[in-house]
Amino acid sequence: DAKTTQPPSMDCAEGRAANLPCNHSTISGNEYVYWYRQIHSQGPQYIIHGLKNNETNEMASLIITEDRKSSTLILPHATLRDTAVYYCIVRGLGSNYKLTFGKGTLLTVNP
Amino acid sequence: EAQVTQNPRYLITVTGKKLTVTCSQNMNHEYMSWYRQDPGLGLRQIYYSMNVEVTDKGDVPEGYKVSRKEKRNFPLILESPSPNQTSLYFCASSDFTYTEAFFGQGTRLTVV
Numbered sequence: 001d002a003k004t005t006q007p008p009s010m011d012c013a014e015g016r017a018a019n020l021p022c023n024h025s026t027i028s029g030n031e032y033v034y035w036y037r038q039i040h041s042q043g044p045q046y047i048i049h050g051l052k053n054n055e056t057n058e059m060a061s062l063i064i065t066e067d068r069k070s071s072t073l074i075l076p077h078a079t080l081r082d083t084a085v086y087y088c089i090v091r092g093l094g095s096n097y098k099l100t101f102g103k104g105t106l107l108t109v110n111p
Numbered sequence: 112e113a114q115v116t117q118n119p120r121y122l123i124t125v126t127g128k129k130l131t132v133t134c135s136q137n138m139n140h141e142y143m144s145w146y147r148q149d150p151g152l153g154l155r156q157i158y159y160s161m162n163v164e165v166t167d168k169g170d171v172p173e174g175y176k177v178s179r180k181e182k183r184n185f186p187l188i189l190e191s192p193s194p195n196q197t198s199l200y201f202c203a204s205s206d207f208t209y210t211e212a213f214f215g216q217g218t219r220l221t222v223v
Binding site for chain 2: 032041042043044045046049091093096097098099101102103104
């Protein structure tokens with residue numbers, strides 16, 4: 001699975017959009033991009049995933065660049081409860097379904 | 112409600128005393144997995160199971176055992192715990208569609 005690079009921390013004002021970047025320049029054609037978050041020491045929570053098209057669900061939007069070498073997770077209206085570590089994960093088909101978590105980005109939403 | 116349930120949530124034990132951390136899911140998922148999380152090392156996979164009676168080692172299996180006798184349950188067994196197994200443990204389950212994985216709330220284990 002391709003390696004990902006994320007900034008270690010970011011701040012966002014409550015009510016504003018939070019844009020979390022992820023670089024995955026070695027991604028291959030059959031690898032998906034997943035985003036999870038972990039609030040304090042709770043179990044990681046799935047947010048969204050995509051292959052090459054932009055995706056949106058009730059939690060967030062995922063924008064993947066055309067060359068697929070980077071992506072951005074967008075939380076449209078961040079709240080204090082969105083303060084968490086956000087993990088960008090690349091996973092290919094045929095793996096053992098393992099999720100390889102890096103260090104992630106600590107997003108702090110400020111009032 | 113779809114959930115993965117781990118027990119206990121917190122456990123303090125002594126070196127060498129066998130323990131089992133239970134994991135149960137109610138989503139009829141085939142795939143289940145155990146991770147440990149340590150500061151600076153992130154989450155690392157210990158063992159996984161593709162279905163009943165099918166288990167395999169992850170990245171850090173030493174000192175652990177698992178079993179999968181029923182589809183819903185995937186216990187993690189530490190037969191002789193040591194202090195280096197002090198960690199936060201997570202169980203996860205998913206189906207085979209490469210969509211989302213569901214994680215339990217975690218078990219914080221301290222071995223003294």
